[in-house]
Amino acid sequence: MNRNDLLKYFSSFQRINVFSHDKDTNENNLSPYIWQVNFNRPEKRNAIDKPFWEELKSTFETLGQSPDCRCILLTNEGNVFSAGIDLKFGMQYFSSGNVNEPIEFARKSVFLKGYINFLQECVNSIEKCSKPVIACVYGGCLGAGIDIITACDIRFCSQNSYFSVKEIDIGLAADLGTLQRLPKVVNSNSWAREVCYTARNFLANEALQVGFVSSTFKDRKTLYEEATKLALSIAAKSPVAVYGTKYALNYSRDHTVQEGLDLQSLWNSTMLQSSVNNYYLNRTLVSHFFSLISPFRI
DSSP, rough: OOOOHHHHTTOOOOOEEEEEEEOSSSSTTOOOGGEEEEEOOOGTTTOOOHHHHHHHHHHHHHTTTTTEEEEEEEEESSEEEOOOOOOOHIIIISSSTTTTSOHHHHHHHHHHHHHHHHHHHHHHHHOOOSSOOOEOSSSSSHHHHHHHHSSSSEEEEETOOOOEEEEGGGOOOOOOOOHHHHHHHOOOOHHHHHHHOOOOOHHHHHHTTTTTTTESSSSSSHHHHHHHHHHHHTTTTTTHHHHHHHHHHHHHHSSHHHHHHHHHHHHHHHHHOOOOOOOHHHHHHHHHHHHHGGGGOO
């Protein structure tokens, strides 16, 4: 989809407001390539219900496929980035299951597993998105909000932000990615286990100290301004090179050094054959590349 088609598509969304930045005054005119994904349910503290999840997944899958997007800012309306999963939604789907499903134990388990897998894919869509995603956390970020921002490439926050891996307080082990990603994001596995076992709040300065966020800012305005500057810097680079870098970083995180090197040699042997800086041509090469490596993916 081009920019106008994207704007039309996202205009029907209820939980998330998606828009591109206005044209800027510099000669490169990169601002329209920056898209902002704004959580827009402040009256419910951006708690995530079924429509919210569906819009989240659709947003990142759609923007990931568009050449009119090069970087994404993930922001929030109101004073809470996200309070996590909407409790009413959680009670309906995880306590008693779908009312239309049989209550027999095995069938209920199959239903719940399928729905948990769907929610995991909603979060995974951020990590799989070919465009870098910068989380701009303003205020509280709890439960599923942590799952979401750990799937982002870069995390910024305001100095009034606070965080909590909250699931253990409601008798659950977090199941949407926090337990898998958080220990790889921060510089202390011990710290990661501490906050996951206790569900305690940790503030912006502590998040910065352990590497959970890379920068903190005094207010929302400064947070968004600095994140936009970073996004513009990324947008100025080759989008195919950025995509290749993101893919390699994610792949190498979960594989050996040699496996990462093998992937990169194959990737670049494909990409470097193009002398034309043409995004659509390179997208064709990327598709060809994935067809080559698909039998070897683990």
